[in-house]
Amino acid sequence: MAFDLSLELISLETLQSLAHDYGYGAVFTGILLENMGIPLPGETITLVGGFLAGSGELDYWYVLGSAISGAVLGDNLGYWLGRWQGWSFLRLVGRLFHLPESKLWEVKRQFSQNAARAVFLGRFIALLRIFAGPLAGIAEMPYPQFLLCNFAGAAAWATVMVSLSFFVGKLVPLATLIAWVSRAGLLTLVTIVAWLLIPLWLERRKLKIQTLHPPKSGSL
Numbered sequence: 001m002a003f004d005l006s007l008e009l010i011s012l013e014t015l016q017s018l019a020h021d022y023g024y025g026a027v028f029t030g031i032l033l034e035n036m037g038i039p040l041p042g043e044t045i046t047l048v049g050g051f052l053a054g055s056g057e058l059d060y061w062y063v064l065g066s067a068i069s070g071a072v073l074g075d076n077l078g079y080w081l082g083r084w085q086g087w088s089f090l091r092l093v094g095r096l097f098h099l100p101e102s103k104l105w106e107v108k109r110q111f112s113q114n115a116a117r118a119v120f121l122g123r124f125i126a127l128l129r130i131f132a133g134p135l136a137g138i139a140e141m142p143y144p145q146f147l148l149c150n151f152a153g154a155a156a157w158a159t160v161m162v163s164l165s166f167f168v169g170k171l172v173p174l175a176t177l178i179a180w181v182s183r184a185g186l187l188t189l190v191t192i193v194a195w196l197l198i199p200l201w202l203e204r205r206k207l208k209i210q211t212l213h214p215p216k217s218g219s220l
Contacts, residue, residue: 012048012175015041019048024062028070031158035074037081037134042070043161044178050165051174064162071123071154075133079146082137112139119149123157 018026027049034042049063087108111118115136122132136146161181168177 012044012178015045015048016174019045019052020057023052023058024049024066027063028066031067031070032074032077034130035071035133036078037130039130042074043129043181046158046161047165047169047178047181048174050162051169051177053162054166054169060162060166064158067158067162068154071158072151075119075150075154076147078133079137079141079143079150082134083140084137086134086138108139111135112141115139115141116145116149119146120153120156123153124160129157 015026015030018030022029027046030040030045031042033040046063046067049058049067050060052058053060053063118128119132119136119141122128133150164181165174165177
């Protein structure tokens with residue numbers, strides 16, 4: 001059973017087999033592709049790598065290095081894909097869903113204002129880990145700033161994931177650990193979406209009420 005939230009179609013058993021056969025290369029490639037913007041189970045295979053390190057089949061530091069380097073390189077490739085072709089792709093998606101370009105510009109502006117936090121913290125959040133790099137490119141985040149936030153976020157995320165599965169994987173089944181991590185990422189995503197959308201909903205509701213029931217002229 002696959003628990004990763006990256007929309008993968010690969011079972012946990014298959015990922016474990018890949019990690020057994022290809023070791024550090026599987027960890028590096030999985031997180032590389034995920035951070036490029038491809039919805040593959042990079043987080044799950046990183047947890048598998050840490051678990052195998054905890055059981056003595058792989059080396060902890062090599063797994064950690066593979067995860068960090070794959071995350072850094074993948075996000076860099078995702079950034080430049082977004083920088084070169086991302087806006088054209090976003091406009092195409094907007095036309096398919098009948099979104100005005102003004103809305104797309106507003107999304108780009110809002111992401112640009114929070115790009116540093118999104119790149120650093122996005123690795124710990126379901127789905128945002130996949131799209132943070134391309135979105136930073138679309139928002140034209142300054143590349144030196146992106147490099148710093150990208151490396152810092154990759155190092156922090158990889159250390160947490162690999163260490164978590166290295167130590168906790170000795171106490172609980174791997175499938176259970178992956179389920180916990182996935183649910184935590186989903187909960188964080190839902191919390192952030194609610195935090196962003198509820199104020200907008202309240203503002204629109206207030207405007208609607210004011211439109212339906214305008215204040216009477218001259219009233220105190």
